[in-house]
Amino acid sequence: MNSIKSKILNLDRKIVTEVKNDTITVEDFIASRSKDDVTYYNYSILEYLNGFEMFITNILYDYEDEFNDETIVVKLKDVEQIKYRYKPELFAYDIYGSTGFSFIVMMLNGIIDPKEFNFNKVRVIKSSTLKSILSRIKIINSDFINNNISKRNTAFKENTGNTVWN
Numbered sequence: 001m002n003s004i005k006s007k008i009l010n011l012d013r014k015i016v017t018e019v020k021n022d023t024i025t026v027e028d029f030i031a032s033r034s035k036d037d038v039t040y041y042n043y044s045i046l047e048y049l050n051g052f053e054m055f056i057t058n059i060l061y062d063y064e065d066e067f068n069d070e071t072i073v074v075k076l077k078d079v080e081q082i083k084y085r086y087k088p089e090l091f092a093y094d095i096y097g098s099t100g101f102s103f104i105v106m107m108l109n110g111i112i113d114p115k116e117f118n119f120n121k122v123r124v125i126k127s128s129t130l131k132s133i134l135s136r137i138k139i140i141n142s143d144f145i146n147n148n149i150s151k152r153n154t155a156f157k158e159n160t161g162n163t164v165w166n
Contacts, residue, residue, distance in 0.1 A: 023075040023121060026094075040103040043137070045148050048155040059141050064107065066133060071108055071123040081120050088117040096127055104130070 045056045060067075076084065084091040088111075092101040106112060108123040125133070138145070 023073045026074050026076055026080050039100040043145070045145075046152055048152050051159075053152070053156075058103075059145070060104070060107070060134075060137065063133070063137055067104070067108060067125060067130075068123075070125045070129050070133065072126065073121050074124055076120050076122060081118075084122075085118050086115055088114050091117070091122065095124060096130070101130075 040058060043060045044058045047054050047056055084094075088105045089099040089102040092105045093099045095101070095105070102114075105122070105124065106114070106117065108125065109117070109119065111117060
């Protein structure tokens with residue numbers, strides 16, 4: 001038991017000092033996670049058009065380089081590879097405590113379809129680092145996001161969803 005606690009306590013120091021291309025185990029990474037409540041929707045720019053909410057973009061893609069600079073690689077055991085094959089949502093839940101992070105897992109690994117999630121090594125970001133990056137992004141873009149939400153809500157209430165906002 002003490003060796004497990006010691007391993008977990010030393011994990012944060014290990015991750016910080018690891019070289020970008022080195023790997024750690026999934027179990028070690030899961031042990032270091034903290035819970036974050038993030039959804040793809042909260043960072044998305046949407047418009048209400050013709051009675052439908054339409055996806056335009058997600059601002060996190062503008063910060064892809066910053067995310068990539070902070071990634072580490074976790075090596076999956078054979079049983080883990082089978083468990084997570086085609087299931088980035090399950091992987092995100094186990095790693096970050098929420099399926100809402102699956103879009104970040106897919107972005108970090110250069111895929112857009114869960115059927116592409118079939119790796120023996122997966123790029124991830126330490127939970128606390130990810131939380132810090134997301135917090136900065138949200139602060140920097142809060143006016144833009146809030147303006148988008150306000151326009152969308154107004155269009156929905158007025159049922160003016162048949163025009164694109166300028």
